Amino acid sequence: MNILRTSRIALRALARNKMRSFLTALGIIIGVGAVIAMVSLGEGAKKGVEERFNSLGTNLLNVFPGSRDHHGISSGGGGWQSLKVEDAEAIAAQCDAVRYVSPSANTRAQVIYANKNWNTSVQGVGARYPEVRNWEIEAGTFFDESQVTAAGKVCVLGKEVKKSLFEDEDALGKVIRVKGIPFRVLGVLKSKGEAGGFFNRDDVIVVPYTTVMKRLAREDHINSIDVQAVSMDRTVEAKGQIEELLRIRHKIAPGADDDFQVRNMSEIAEGAAQSTQIMGILLGSIASISLLVGGIGIMNIMLVSVTERIREIGIRMAVGAREKDILLQFLTEAVVLSFLGGGLGVIFGVASSKLMKYIPIFAGWKTIVSPQAILLAFAFSASVGIFFGFYPARKASKLDPIEALRYE
């Protein structure tokens, strides 16, 4: 018996009891669909993380105080005041793999405009901040070096703050109060959206770091330094140069702990990519369990089916079907069923991947359907059919024709 004929016989047998065939395949349909949906969620997350880090700029370095063993604190926080403005200036002047620096001094403040009130994060940065952080101005301008030197009372608003204080009104040129002090709005930053769902990056106002140090927080140390390397290839070189320089400046003996850390954004990006990959694998594995359950379901229903068709098997044997013929017939039924189920599951999975964004909880989540996942799911469902269909098929083929014909 050839494959095509056996498949057609199997299809006919399955068509005789459409409802049962559908219910049998349901486990596979859901299993495959779930695997595909989960994998595309995972891929989407990976891509999303990739894109977020790309938007930060991959030749970005972060220098912040605190040794490896005491985790650096990135905003305000106690204890570590080892970074000075002079360090940033030295880095800019002496490290040739470094293009721009932007020192950072942060604080929080109440900002007021007319009758609107908003508590937000105040980021004190250098004039090169937009380039270093790859964050473009949407309207107006950014402050320049002269305003940094003068610790000018100027600011650039993040989109969220602009919306809260000004709504649709034009903010440029207006004066707002930060901690009671009047500041002039120079520009508005483009929206960057949420970072990892934890905080809104647009909920910020940006002022010169000198202004924070002198007028808002009265401190003489900076919280961190953002550094942009000359190019992606020279980022590691830049890191080395900065570390060397700061060790000399901070008089750190060889072998002693540094009182600062230089973090390479691309390392962080890789770390994040790795964890999203693990998440993707985890999701896929969990979904695969449902595929396994689907296979067990097929086996159970096929066993029931064999029992219900004992008479039929007897008749087939009486007219000349051999053990091999019966085995092949039932095995093909299982495989055809799981293959069709796999096909429907792919459709179901792709559809739910595309429609996921309409469900409120998943609104921001991206999904990417990968052809490899589809192929894999198909192959997997076919093998599930063969594996779980074998035992019932074998049972069917080993029936004694005389007893089968006598079966009630």
Added chain:
Amino acid sequence: MAKKIIELQNLVKTYKIGDGEVRALQGVSYTVDDGDFLAIMGPSGSGKSSLMNILGCLDKPTSGTYFLEGQDVSTFDKNALARVRNRKIGFVFQTFNLLSRTTALENVELPLLYTSAHSRERHERALAALDSVGLRDRARHKTNQLSGGEQQRVAIARALLNSPTLILADEPTGNLDTKTSNEIMDVFTKLNVEKGITMVMVTHETDIACYARKRIYLRDGQIVREERGKEGRD
């Protein structure tokens, strides 16, 4: 001299039940010639089912030999027996044993599914078989749309499909009323007389048995009587 279709020599069949044994057939020897119409009769427990199963190559004897058209099928393995059933034997059962939710045509062509015949050839031969039992126009009807007599005729058509040497009928009229029973027996007679197909039938009804030209009676696993001719039929 007529060809010997079936030659049984000292057929013995014992079953193991629990600790003991049941001797269903205790040395049956018989010959069936080409074109014969034989009825096998006997009370339950006489061994007629066992004999039928062996004749139909569904089972093997414990000892003794069974020559079917000159071949000793009592030594065949399962696969070889299946081939014999496919090519040489046609079964007709008391309960028809058709596939449910299937058309008459698909039922009739079933044996050919296990040969290398292609679908068109299967269709044509199945239609021809249905024609010879007068059911060509019911070919597309499903089993549940056919009456008892029609279902049995479909079963007969299926039995005829591969031009078998021998048709074995096990209580073929057991589930039919008198009128339909006679119609079925007429079909058998026609096939036997006009097409020369050898018929072996198990029955417990004497008036049905009289359609056969030879009758053997089994008791306790042995043939106790043989009759010839159509006695007792009006």
